[in-house]
Amino acid sequence: MTASIFADTPAIRYEGPDSHTPLAFRYYDADRVVLGRPMADHLRIAVAYWHSFCGDGADTFGPGTHRRPWHTADDMAHAKTKLHAAFDFFERLGNPFFCFHDVDVCPLGDNLTEAGDNLFAIRDLIGDRMERTGTKLLWGTANLFSHPRYMAGAATNPDAEVFAYAAGQVRNVLTVTHQLGGENYVLWGGREGYDTLLNTDMKREQAQLARFLTMVVEFKHKIGFTGTILIEPKPCEPTKHQYDRDAATVHAFLRRFGLEKEVKLNIEANHATLAGHDFEHEIAYAIANDLLGSVDINRGDSRLGWDTDQFPNNVPELALALVHIVRAGGFATGGMNFDAKIRRQSTEPDDLFHAHIGGMDVLARALLAAEAMIRDGMLQEFVDERYKGWDQGLGAEIMAGDWTLDALADHALDAGIAPKPRSGRQEYLENLVNRFV
Ligand code: XLS
Ligand code: CA
Ligand code: CA
Numbered sequence: 276m277t278a279s280i281f282a283d284t285p286a287i288r289y290e291g292p293d294s295h296t297p298l299a300f301r302y303y304d305a306d307r308v309v310l311g312r313p314m315a316d317h318l319r320i321a322v323a324y325w326h327s328f329c330g331d332g333a334d335t336f337g338p339g340t341h342r343r344p345w346h347t348a349d350d351m352a353h354a355k356t357k358l359h360a361a362f363d364f365f366e367r368l369g370n371p372f373f374c375f376h377d378v379d380v381c382p383l384g385d386n387l388t389e390a391g392d393n394l395f396a397i398r399d400l401i402g403d404r405m406e407r408t409g410t411k412l413l414w415g416t417a418n419l420f421s422h423p424r425y426m427a428g429a430a431t432n433p434d435a436e437v438f439a440y441a442a443g444q445v446r447n448v449l450t451v452t453h454q455l456g457g458e459n460y461v462l463w464g465g466r467e468g469y470d471t472l473l474n475t476d477m478k479r480e481q482a483q484l485a486r487f488l489t490m491v492v493e494f495k496h497k498i499g500f501t502g503t504i505l506i507e508p509k510p511c512e513p514t515k516h517q518y519d520r521d522a523a524t525v526h527a528f529l530r531r532f533g534l535e536k537e538v539k540l541n542i543e544a545n546h547a548t549l550a551g552h553d554f555e556h557e558i559a560y561a562i563a564n565d566l567l568g569s570v571d572i573n574r575g576d577s578r579l580g581w582d583t584d585q586f587p588n589n590v591p592e593l594a595l596a597l598v599h600i601v602r603a604g605g606f607a608t609g610g611m612n613f614d615a616k617i618r619r620q621s622t623e624p625d626d627l628f629h630a631h632i633g634g635m636d637v638l639a640r641a642l643l644a645a646e647a648m649i650r651d652g653m654l655q656e657f658v659d660e661r662y663k664g665w666d667q668g669l670g671a672e673i674m675a676g677d678w679t680l681d682a683l684a685d686h687a688l689d690a691g692i693a694p695k696p697r698s699g700r701q702e703y704l705e706n707l708v709n710r711f712v
Contacts, residue, residue: 302639319610321372326616372413415452420465430487431480463507468514485532539568569609593641
């Protein structure tokens with residue numbers, strides 16, 4: 276066996292903010308206790324197999340620029356080389372988790388038999404390296420969007436045989452995810468949407484999507500998978516419109532089909548901004564509706580406006596999102612998956628280390644800022660004070676259903692005075708946040 280392309284990189288260590296070592300953590304200190312638990316347990320960081328080991332820097336205007344030894348052919352031998360390289364990387368980075376699609380770890384062949392044979396064969400090798408490195412599986416997923424058979428969707432395809440083929444792929448990957456001790460299973464509906472309504476029966480397609488999801492949930496219970504099924508919202512790209520547009524849209528869909536207790540969300544930062552939301556908004560919505568599952572942590576580019584999947588680098592934004600997550604009790608089965616790719620011009624294997632170290636340090640700084648804000652308590656106190664009229668007296672009675680509209684209107688009439696506006700103090704609060712980030 277030839278030496279790993281990561282052989283020259285020693286294990287990455289925490290050296291503190293003053294370190295001059297390029298490949299070292301300055302803030303990510305796995306064991307440092309933050310609000311009662313180790314940093315690593317708050318963040319539950321995962322490396323995305325597809326971007327870091329399958330992606331080669333290709334874009335719509337040009338071919339790949341990252342030449343890795345396993346990119347030369349799509350067969351099992353190359354899949355194994357790639358797998359060893361991936362785990363050599365995990366071993367050095369020290370990420371507790373990784374995530375994969377079926378198609379990332381092995382070729383899917385010409386039919387489901389070949390896909391299954393390859394996946395179950397590579398599973399043993401994955402399991403072996405997981406055991407030796409201690410890296411765990413955050414989630415698995417089936418790629419139901421790249422192959423031409425899925426060009427009109429998987430579950431929402433006009434052809435029921437395509438739906439059946441997708442079921443075959445999900446059965447394989449959910450089974451393998453379960454066998455590898457995966458903590459979640461993700462469904463991202465990349466082509467579950469449409470390019471034009473001229474050829475689309477939206478009502479049918481939504482019903483098909485719900486049927487598929489229901490079958491996935493039933494199968495999960497049948498095999499005893501105790502992890503969480505997650506839907507990952509995204510508004511568009513590659514389709515013009517994706518049905519799982521954003522957290523609120525998926526929430527409505529789940530409730531309509533009675534799946535809201537079974538399925539949670541995998542919120543991706545770059546998808547949130549594509550949907551016209553802040554990442555923090557999607558997190559807050561998911562938490563408010565008991566739907567937070569996991570997070571794909573990355574960023575877009577505000578000038579480009581598509582899914583650039585860059586590594587995160589905005590501490591203030593992430594700190595606010597983490598305040599919500601930590602206050603809500605943190606992740607249960609979820610974590611923070613770097614669904615992010617190095618840029619096309621970042622061609623060297625060690626660029627992968629720079630990217631992940633940077634992302635982990637940014638998350639660590641954001642977590643420490645969140646800790647400081649939570650400990651300080653002034654943000655929360657302000658909000659509590661702002662809404663305290665709903666904890667007792669009239670507000671509490673209204674919420675308990677003690678008042679009709681009529682009676683309340685009379686109450687306002689009798690009171691005779693109009694309530695006085697109170698400042699929302701946005702700038703004061705922004706200044707408060709700036710003390711911590
Ligand atoms: C694409 C999605 C995809 C999912 C997994 O935009 O982010 O990578 O996370 O299929
Ligand atoms: Ca994603
Ligand atoms: Ca993305």
